[in-house]
Amino acid sequence: MGVGLAYHLGHEGWGDGTVLLEKAELTSGSTWHAAGQITHSTSSFGLGKCVDYNIGLYSGGLEAETGQPVTWHGCGSFRLAYTEDEMDWLRHTLSVGRSLGFNIELVGPEKVAELHPFYNLDGVLGALHTPDDGHVDPTNVTMALAAGARQKGVQIIRQCRATNITQLPSGEWQVETDKGTITCEHVVNAGGTYARQMGEWSGLQLPMTSMTHHYFVTEPVPEFEAL
Ligand SMILES: Cc1cc2nc3c(=O)[nH]c(=O)nc-3n(C[C@H](O)[C@H](O)[C@H](O)COP(=O)(O)OP(=O)(O)OC[C@H]3O[C@@H](n4cnc5c(N)ncnc54)[C@H](O)[C@@H]3O)c2cc1C
Known part of the structure:
Protein backbone atom coordinates (compact mmCIF):
# COMPACT_ATOMS: atom_id res chain seq x y z
CA MET A 1 0.00 0.00 0.00
CA GLY A 2 2.83 2.40 0.86
CA VAL A 3 4.79 1.99 -2.37
CA GLY A 4 1.56 1.79 -4.37
CA LEU A 5 0.45 5.16 -3.04
CA ALA A 6 3.95 6.66 -3.45
CA TYR A 7 4.02 5.45 -7.09
CA HIS A 8 0.64 7.02 -7.84
CA LEU A 9 1.41 10.28 -6.01
CA GLY A 10 4.54 10.45 -8.18
CA HIS A 11 2.42 10.06 -11.30
CA GLU A 12 0.08 12.79 -10.06
CA GLY A 13 3.04 15.19 -9.84
CA TRP A 14 3.59 14.88 -6.05
CA GLY A 15 6.86 12.91 -6.27
CA ASP A 16 9.19 15.64 -5.05
CA GLY A 17 8.43 16.14 -1.38
CA THR A 18 6.87 12.70 -0.85
CA VAL A 19 8.76 10.53 1.65
CA LEU A 20 8.01 6.86 2.35
CA LEU A 21 9.30 5.47 5.65
CA GLU A 22 9.94 1.74 6.13
CA LYS A 23 11.04 0.46 9.53
CA ALA A 24 12.81 -2.56 8.06
CA GLU A 25 13.01 -3.55 4.37
CA LEU A 26 10.32 -3.08 1.72
CA THR A 27 7.99 -6.14 1.72
CA SER A 28 8.94 -7.19 5.24
CA GLY A 29 5.30 -6.86 6.39
CA SER A 30 2.29 -8.93 5.28
CA THR A 31 3.27 -8.41 1.65
CA TRP A 32 6.15 -10.83 1.99
CA HIS A 33 3.73 -13.61 3.04
CA ALA A 34 1.08 -13.04 0.39
CA ALA A 35 0.44 -15.69 -2.24
CA GLY A 36 -0.04 -12.86 -4.72
CA ASP A 137 5.33 -12.31 -6.80
CA PRO A 138 4.39 -9.55 -4.32
CA THR A 139 8.06 -8.71 -3.73
CA ASN A 140 8.65 -8.02 -7.41
CA VAL A 141 5.53 -5.85 -7.65
CA THR A 142 6.61 -3.88 -4.59
CA MET A 143 10.10 -3.33 -5.99
CA ALA A 144 8.67 -2.25 -9.36
CA LEU A 145 6.30 0.24 -7.72
CA ALA A 146 9.20 1.51 -5.57
CA ALA A 147 11.39 1.96 -8.66
CA GLY A 148 8.57 3.83 -10.43
CA ALA A 149 8.04 6.06 -7.38
CA ARG A 150 11.77 6.87 -7.15
CA GLN A 151 11.83 7.74 -10.85
CA LYS A 152 9.18 10.37 -10.06
CA GLY A 153 11.21 11.86 -7.20
CA VAL A 154 9.77 10.01 -4.18
CA GLN A 155 12.30 9.45 -1.40
CA ILE A 156 12.14 5.99 0.22
CA ILE A 157 13.93 5.71 3.56
CA ARG A 158 14.44 2.13 4.73
CA GLN A 159 15.47 1.10 8.26
CA CYS A 160 13.60 4.15 9.59
CA ARG A 161 10.86 3.53 12.16
CA ALA A 162 8.08 6.07 12.77
CA THR A 163 7.61 6.36 16.53
CA ASN A 164 4.92 9.03 16.88
CA ILE A 165 2.57 11.17 14.77
CA THR A 166 1.02 14.37 16.13
CA GLN A 167 -0.76 17.32 14.60
CA LEU A 168 0.72 20.80 15.20
CA PRO A 169 -1.44 23.88 15.94
CA SER A 170 -0.63 25.02 12.36
CA GLY A 171 -2.47 21.95 11.04
CA GLU A 172 0.76 20.38 9.81
CA TRP A 173 1.84 16.96 10.99
CA GLN A 174 4.94 16.02 12.91
CA VAL A 175 6.25 12.50 12.31
CA GLU A 176 8.88 11.41 14.80
CA THR A 177 11.23 8.66 13.68
CA ASP A 178 14.30 6.99 15.11
CA LYS A 179 16.33 9.05 12.63
CA GLY A 180 14.81 12.48 13.29
CA THR A 181 11.55 14.40 12.88
CA ILE A 182 9.67 15.25 9.67
CA THR A 183 7.10 18.05 9.47
CA CYS A 184 4.64 17.64 6.60
CA GLU A 185 1.28 18.68 5.18
CA HIS A 186 -0.21 15.19 4.89
CA VAL A 187 0.48 11.82 6.52
CA VAL A 188 -0.71 8.48 5.16
CA ASN A 189 -0.76 5.55 7.56
CA ALA A 190 0.29 2.48 5.51
CA GLY A 191 1.49 0.49 8.51
CA GLY A 192 -0.32 -2.74 7.59
CA THR A 193 -1.02 -4.82 10.70
CA TYR A 194 0.48 -1.99 12.80
CA ALA A 195 -1.86 0.64 11.30
CA ARG A 196 -4.25 0.54 14.26
CA GLN A 197 -1.48 1.23 16.78
CA MET A 198 -0.08 3.99 14.54
CA GLY A 199 -3.51 5.61 14.33
CA GLU A 200 -3.74 5.65 18.11
CA TRP A 201 -0.71 7.99 18.24
CA SER A 202 -2.93 10.77 16.93
CA GLY A 203 -6.13 9.67 18.67
CA LEU A 204 -7.65 7.62 15.82
CA GLN A 205 -9.53 4.44 16.64
CA LEU A 206 -9.36 2.41 13.44
CA PRO A 207 -11.76 -0.56 13.46
CA MET A 208 -9.15 -3.10 12.39
CA THR A 209 -7.87 -6.38 13.68
CA SER A 210 -5.37 -8.93 12.42
CA MET A 211 -6.83 -12.26 11.36
CA THR A 212 -5.23 -15.68 11.28
CA HIS A 213 -4.51 -16.99 7.80
CA HIS A 214 -3.55 -20.60 7.04
CA TYR A 215 -1.72 -21.88 3.99
CA PHE A 216 0.74 -24.55 2.99
CA VAL A 217 3.51 -24.74 0.43
CA THR A 218 4.29 -27.99 -1.38
CA GLU A 219 7.17 -29.30 -3.41
CA PRO A 220 6.52 -29.13 -7.18
CA VAL A 221 3.70 -31.51 -8.22
CA PRO A 222 4.72 -33.21 -11.52
CA GLU A 223 1.12 -33.54 -12.77
CA PHE A 224 0.60 -29.76 -12.38
CA GLU A 225 3.89 -29.02 -14.10
CA ALA A 226 2.92 -31.24 -17.03
CA LEU A 227 -0.42 -29.42 -17.33
C1 LIG B 1 -0.32 -15.80 4.25
C2 LIG B 1 -0.94 -14.63 3.50
C3 LIG B 1 -1.40 -14.81 2.19
C4 LIG B 1 -1.98 -13.75 1.49
N1 LIG B 1 -2.36 -13.95 0.19
C5 LIG B 1 -2.89 -12.92 -0.52
C6 LIG B 1 -3.23 -13.08 -1.90
O1 LIG B 1 -3.07 -14.16 -2.48
N2 LIG B 1 -3.76 -12.02 -2.56
C7 LIG B 1 -3.95 -10.80 -1.93
O2 LIG B 1 -4.42 -9.87 -2.58
N3 LIG B 1 -3.63 -10.62 -0.62
C8 LIG B 1 -3.10 -11.64 0.08
N4 LIG B 1 -2.75 -11.46 1.40
C9 LIG B 1 -3.03 -10.15 2.01
C10 LIG B 1 -1.91 -9.17 1.63
O3 LIG B 1 -0.66 -9.74 1.94
C11 LIG B 1 -2.06 -7.86 2.43
O4 LIG B 1 -3.36 -7.35 2.28
C12 LIG B 1 -1.07 -6.81 1.93
O5 LIG B 1 0.24 -7.32 1.81
C13 LIG B 1 -1.06 -5.64 2.91
O6 LIG B 1 -0.12 -4.69 2.44
P1 LIG B 1 0.20 -3.42 3.31
O7 LIG B 1 1.15 -2.59 2.54
O8 LIG B 1 -1.07 -2.81 3.80
O9 LIG B 1 0.90 -3.99 4.64
P2 LIG B 1 2.40 -4.57 4.87
O10 LIG B 1 2.89 -5.35 3.72
O11 LIG B 1 2.39 -5.23 6.21
O12 LIG B 1 3.26 -3.26 4.92
C14 LIG B 1 3.31 -2.42 6.06
C15 LIG B 1 4.73 -1.94 6.18
O13 LIG B 1 4.79 -0.95 7.20
C16 LIG B 1 6.01 -1.12 7.88
N5 LIG B 1 5.86 -0.50 9.21
C17 LIG B 1 5.05 -0.92 10.22
N6 LIG B 1 5.18 -0.10 11.28
C18 LIG B 1 6.08 0.86 10.92
C19 LIG B 1 6.64 2.00 11.60
N7 LIG B 1 6.32 2.30 12.87
N8 LIG B 1 7.54 2.78 10.93
C20 LIG B 1 7.90 2.50 9.63
N9 LIG B 1 7.41 1.41 8.96
C21 LIG B 1 6.52 0.62 9.59
C22 LIG B 1 6.22 -2.63 7.96
O14 LIG B 1 7.59 -2.97 8.14
C23 LIG B 1 5.69 -3.07 6.59
O15 LIG B 1 6.71 -3.23 5.61
C24 LIG B 1 -2.15 -12.49 2.12
C25 LIG B 1 -1.68 -12.30 3.43
C26 LIG B 1 -1.08 -13.35 4.10
C27 LIG B 1 -0.56 -13.09 5.51
Whole structure:
Protein backbone atom coordinates (compact mmCIF):
# COMPACT_ATOMS: atom_id res chain seq x y z
CA MET A 1 0.00 0.00 0.00
CA GLY A 2 2.83 2.40 0.86
CA VAL A 3 4.79 1.99 -2.37
CA GLY A 4 1.56 1.79 -4.37
CA LEU A 5 0.45 5.16 -3.04
CA ALA A 6 3.95 6.66 -3.45
CA TYR A 7 4.02 5.45 -7.09
CA HIS A 8 0.64 7.02 -7.84
CA LEU A 9 1.41 10.28 -6.01
CA GLY A 10 4.54 10.45 -8.18
CA HIS A 11 2.42 10.06 -11.30
CA GLU A 12 0.08 12.79 -10.06
CA GLY A 13 3.04 15.19 -9.84
CA TRP A 14 3.59 14.88 -6.05
CA GLY A 15 6.86 12.91 -6.27
CA ASP A 16 9.19 15.64 -5.05
CA GLY A 17 8.43 16.14 -1.38
CA THR A 18 6.87 12.70 -0.85
CA VAL A 19 8.76 10.53 1.65
CA LEU A 20 8.01 6.86 2.35
CA LEU A 21 9.30 5.47 5.65
CA GLU A 22 9.94 1.74 6.13
CA LYS A 23 11.04 0.46 9.53
CA ALA A 24 12.81 -2.56 8.06
CA GLU A 25 13.01 -3.55 4.37
CA LEU A 26 10.32 -3.08 1.72
CA THR A 27 7.99 -6.14 1.72
CA SER A 28 8.94 -7.19 5.24
CA GLY A 29 5.30 -6.86 6.39
CA SER A 30 2.29 -8.93 5.28
CA THR A 31 3.27 -8.41 1.65
CA TRP A 32 6.15 -10.83 1.99
CA HIS A 33 3.73 -13.61 3.04
CA ALA A 34 1.08 -13.04 0.39
CA ALA A 35 0.44 -15.69 -2.24
CA GLY A 36 -0.04 -12.86 -4.72
CA GLN A 37 -3.32 -14.05 -6.18
CA ILE A 38 -5.43 -11.33 -7.78
CA THR A 39 -9.03 -12.12 -8.60
CA HIS A 40 -11.98 -10.36 -10.17
CA SER A 41 -14.22 -12.42 -7.85
CA THR A 42 -15.00 -9.66 -5.43
CA SER A 43 -18.44 -8.68 -4.25
CA SER A 44 -17.42 -5.07 -3.63
CA PHE A 45 -17.79 -2.48 -6.38
CA GLY A 46 -14.89 -0.36 -5.05
CA LEU A 47 -12.53 -3.28 -4.47
CA GLY A 48 -13.47 -4.71 -7.88
CA LYS A 49 -12.41 -1.50 -9.59
CA CYS A 50 -9.09 -1.53 -7.67
CA VAL A 51 -8.41 -5.16 -8.58
CA ASP A 52 -9.16 -4.60 -12.25
CA TYR A 53 -6.93 -1.51 -12.31
CA ASN A 54 -4.09 -3.41 -10.60
CA ILE A 55 -4.30 -6.33 -13.02
CA GLY A 56 -4.04 -3.83 -15.87
CA LEU A 57 -1.02 -2.17 -14.27
CA TYR A 58 0.82 -5.40 -13.42
CA SER A 59 0.12 -7.14 -16.73
CA GLY A 60 0.66 -3.95 -18.71
CA GLY A 61 3.19 -1.16 -18.58
CA LEU A 62 4.72 -1.34 -15.07
CA GLU A 63 7.54 -3.68 -16.07
CA ALA A 64 8.47 -1.69 -19.18
CA GLU A 65 8.27 1.60 -17.28
CA THR A 66 10.51 0.54 -14.40
CA GLY A 67 12.73 -2.21 -15.86
CA GLN A 68 11.77 -4.33 -12.83
CA PRO A 69 10.16 -7.75 -13.47
CA VAL A 70 6.57 -7.91 -12.21
CA THR A 71 6.13 -11.69 -12.78
CA TRP A 72 2.48 -11.42 -13.84
CA HIS A 73 1.08 -14.89 -14.58
CA GLY A 74 -2.40 -14.71 -16.08
CA CYS A 75 -3.81 -18.18 -15.42
CA GLY A 76 -7.45 -17.39 -14.57
CA SER A 77 -9.15 -18.80 -11.50
CA PHE A 78 -12.19 -20.52 -10.04
CA ARG A 79 -14.08 -19.78 -6.84
CA LEU A 80 -16.04 -22.81 -5.70
CA ALA A 81 -19.36 -23.14 -3.88
CA TYR A 82 -20.32 -26.18 -1.80
CA THR A 83 -23.61 -24.93 -0.34
CA GLU A 84 -26.65 -22.98 -1.59
CA ASP A 85 -25.59 -20.01 0.58
CA GLU A 86 -22.24 -19.99 -1.19
CA MET A 87 -24.01 -20.22 -4.54
CA ASP A 88 -26.03 -17.13 -3.55
CA TRP A 89 -22.77 -15.31 -2.80
CA LEU A 90 -21.34 -16.37 -6.18
CA ARG A 91 -24.47 -15.03 -7.94
CA HIS A 92 -24.10 -11.75 -6.06
CA THR A 93 -20.41 -11.57 -6.98
CA LEU A 94 -21.33 -12.38 -10.59
CA SER A 95 -23.76 -9.45 -10.72
CA VAL A 96 -21.15 -7.05 -9.28
CA GLY A 97 -18.54 -8.33 -11.76
CA ARG A 98 -20.92 -8.03 -14.71
CA SER A 99 -21.88 -4.48 -13.78
CA LEU A 100 -18.16 -3.66 -13.84
CA GLY A 101 -17.78 -5.27 -17.27
CA PHE A 102 -15.56 -8.12 -16.06
CA ASN A 103 -15.01 -11.38 -17.91
CA ILE A 104 -16.83 -13.58 -15.37
CA GLU A 105 -19.21 -16.54 -15.60
CA LEU A 106 -20.98 -18.99 -13.31
CA VAL A 107 -20.16 -22.57 -14.35
CA GLY A 108 -20.95 -26.10 -13.23
CA PRO A 109 -18.45 -28.69 -11.92
CA GLU A 110 -18.07 -30.25 -15.40
CA LYS A 111 -16.59 -27.01 -16.76
CA VAL A 112 -14.13 -26.85 -13.82
CA ALA A 113 -13.08 -30.45 -14.54
CA GLU A 114 -12.57 -29.62 -18.21
CA LEU A 115 -10.28 -26.65 -17.52
CA HIS A 116 -8.57 -27.94 -14.37
CA PRO A 117 -8.58 -31.76 -14.18
CA PHE A 118 -6.84 -31.85 -10.76
CA TYR A 119 -9.67 -30.32 -8.72
CA ASN A 120 -11.43 -32.61 -6.28
CA LEU A 121 -15.00 -31.66 -7.15
CA ASP A 122 -16.80 -33.80 -4.52
CA GLY A 123 -19.75 -31.75 -3.28
CA VAL A 124 -19.07 -28.78 -5.55
CA LEU A 125 -22.31 -27.14 -6.76
CA GLY A 126 -20.81 -24.51 -9.02
CA ALA A 127 -17.98 -22.05 -9.48
CA LEU A 128 -17.23 -18.57 -10.66
CA HIS A 129 -14.75 -18.64 -13.51
CA THR A 130 -12.69 -15.47 -13.94
CA PRO A 131 -10.27 -16.13 -16.83
CA ASP A 132 -8.51 -12.74 -16.55
CA ASP A 133 -7.21 -13.41 -13.02
CA GLY A 134 -3.62 -14.24 -12.22
CA HIS A 135 -0.85 -14.05 -9.70
CA VAL A 136 2.35 -12.12 -9.09
CA ASP A 137 5.33 -12.31 -6.80
CA PRO A 138 4.39 -9.55 -4.32
CA THR A 139 8.06 -8.71 -3.73
CA ASN A 140 8.65 -8.02 -7.41
CA VAL A 141 5.53 -5.85 -7.65
CA THR A 142 6.61 -3.88 -4.59
CA MET A 143 10.10 -3.33 -5.99
CA ALA A 144 8.67 -2.25 -9.36
CA LEU A 145 6.30 0.24 -7.72
CA ALA A 146 9.20 1.51 -5.57
CA ALA A 147 11.39 1.96 -8.66
CA GLY A 148 8.57 3.83 -10.43
CA ALA A 149 8.04 6.06 -7.38
CA ARG A 150 11.77 6.87 -7.15
CA GLN A 151 11.83 7.74 -10.85
CA LYS A 152 9.18 10.37 -10.06
CA GLY A 153 11.21 11.86 -7.20
CA VAL A 154 9.77 10.01 -4.18
CA GLN A 155 12.30 9.45 -1.40
CA ILE A 156 12.14 5.99 0.22
CA ILE A 157 13.93 5.71 3.56
CA ARG A 158 14.44 2.13 4.73
CA GLN A 159 15.47 1.10 8.26
CA CYS A 160 13.60 4.15 9.59
CA ARG A 161 10.86 3.53 12.16
CA ALA A 162 8.08 6.07 12.77
CA THR A 163 7.61 6.36 16.53
CA ASN A 164 4.92 9.03 16.88
CA ILE A 165 2.57 11.17 14.77
CA THR A 166 1.02 14.37 16.13
CA GLN A 167 -0.76 17.32 14.60
CA LEU A 168 0.72 20.80 15.20
CA PRO A 169 -1.44 23.88 15.94
CA SER A 170 -0.63 25.02 12.36
CA GLY A 171 -2.47 21.95 11.04
CA GLU A 172 0.76 20.38 9.81
CA TRP A 173 1.84 16.96 10.99
CA GLN A 174 4.94 16.02 12.91
CA VAL A 175 6.25 12.50 12.31
CA GLU A 176 8.88 11.41 14.80
CA THR A 177 11.23 8.66 13.68
CA ASP A 178 14.30 6.99 15.11
CA LYS A 179 16.33 9.05 12.63
CA GLY A 180 14.81 12.48 13.29
CA THR A 181 11.55 14.40 12.88
CA ILE A 182 9.67 15.25 9.67
CA THR A 183 7.10 18.05 9.47
CA CYS A 184 4.64 17.64 6.60
CA GLU A 185 1.28 18.68 5.18
CA HIS A 186 -0.21 15.19 4.89
CA VAL A 187 0.48 11.82 6.52
CA VAL A 188 -0.71 8.48 5.16
CA ASN A 189 -0.76 5.55 7.56
CA ALA A 190 0.29 2.48 5.51
CA GLY A 191 1.49 0.49 8.51
CA GLY A 192 -0.32 -2.74 7.59
CA THR A 193 -1.02 -4.82 10.70
CA TYR A 194 0.48 -1.99 12.80
CA ALA A 195 -1.86 0.64 11.30
CA ARG A 196 -4.25 0.54 14.26
CA GLN A 197 -1.48 1.23 16.78
CA MET A 198 -0.08 3.99 14.54
CA GLY A 199 -3.51 5.61 14.33
CA GLU A 200 -3.74 5.65 18.11
CA TRP A 201 -0.71 7.99 18.24
CA SER A 202 -2.93 10.77 16.93
CA GLY A 203 -6.13 9.67 18.67
CA LEU A 204 -7.65 7.62 15.82
CA GLN A 205 -9.53 4.44 16.64
CA LEU A 206 -9.36 2.41 13.44
CA PRO A 207 -11.76 -0.56 13.46
CA MET A 208 -9.15 -3.10 12.39
CA THR A 209 -7.87 -6.38 13.68
CA SER A 210 -5.37 -8.93 12.42
CA MET A 211 -6.83 -12.26 11.36
CA THR A 212 -5.23 -15.68 11.28
CA HIS A 213 -4.51 -16.99 7.80
CA HIS A 214 -3.55 -20.60 7.04
CA TYR A 215 -1.72 -21.88 3.99
CA PHE A 216 0.74 -24.55 2.99
CA VAL A 217 3.51 -24.74 0.43
CA THR A 218 4.29 -27.99 -1.38
CA GLU A 219 7.17 -29.30 -3.41
CA PRO A 220 6.52 -29.13 -7.18
CA VAL A 221 3.70 -31.51 -8.22
CA PRO A 222 4.72 -33.21 -11.52
CA GLU A 223 1.12 -33.54 -12.77
CA PHE A 224 0.60 -29.76 -12.38
CA GLU A 225 3.89 -29.02 -14.10
CA ALA A 226 2.92 -31.24 -17.03
CA LEU A 227 -0.42 -29.42 -17.33
C1 LIG B 1 -0.32 -15.80 4.25
C2 LIG B 1 -0.94 -14.63 3.50
C3 LIG B 1 -1.40 -14.81 2.19
C4 LIG B 1 -1.98 -13.75 1.49
N1 LIG B 1 -2.36 -13.95 0.19
C5 LIG B 1 -2.89 -12.92 -0.52
C6 LIG B 1 -3.23 -13.08 -1.90
O1 LIG B 1 -3.07 -14.16 -2.48
N2 LIG B 1 -3.76 -12.02 -2.56
C7 LIG B 1 -3.95 -10.80 -1.93
O2 LIG B 1 -4.42 -9.87 -2.58
N3 LIG B 1 -3.63 -10.62 -0.62
C8 LIG B 1 -3.10 -11.64 0.08
N4 LIG B 1 -2.75 -11.46 1.40
C9 LIG B 1 -3.03 -10.15 2.01
C10 LIG B 1 -1.91 -9.17 1.63
O3 LIG B 1 -0.66 -9.74 1.94
C11 LIG B 1 -2.06 -7.86 2.43
O4 LIG B 1 -3.36 -7.35 2.28
C12 LIG B 1 -1.07 -6.81 1.93
O5 LIG B 1 0.24 -7.32 1.81
C13 LIG B 1 -1.06 -5.64 2.91
O6 LIG B 1 -0.12 -4.69 2.44
P1 LIG B 1 0.20 -3.42 3.31
O7 LIG B 1 1.15 -2.59 2.54
O8 LIG B 1 -1.07 -2.81 3.80
O9 LIG B 1 0.90 -3.99 4.64
P2 LIG B 1 2.40 -4.57 4.87
O10 LIG B 1 2.89 -5.35 3.72
O11 LIG B 1 2.39 -5.23 6.21
O12 LIG B 1 3.26 -3.26 4.92
C14 LIG B 1 3.31 -2.42 6.06
C15 LIG B 1 4.73 -1.94 6.18
O13 LIG B 1 4.79 -0.95 7.20
C16 LIG B 1 6.01 -1.12 7.88
N5 LIG B 1 5.86 -0.50 9.21
C17 LIG B 1 5.05 -0.92 10.22
N6 LIG B 1 5.18 -0.10 11.28
C18 LIG B 1 6.08 0.86 10.92
C19 LIG B 1 6.64 2.00 11.60
N7 LIG B 1 6.32 2.30 12.87
N8 LIG B 1 7.54 2.78 10.93
C20 LIG B 1 7.90 2.50 9.63
N9 LIG B 1 7.41 1.41 8.96
C21 LIG B 1 6.52 0.62 9.59
C22 LIG B 1 6.22 -2.63 7.96
O14 LIG B 1 7.59 -2.97 8.14
C23 LIG B 1 5.69 -3.07 6.59
O15 LIG B 1 6.71 -3.23 5.61
C24 LIG B 1 -2.15 -12.49 2.12
C25 LIG B 1 -1.68 -12.30 3.43
C26 LIG B 1 -1.08 -13.35 4.10
C27 LIG B 1 -0.56 -13.09 5.51
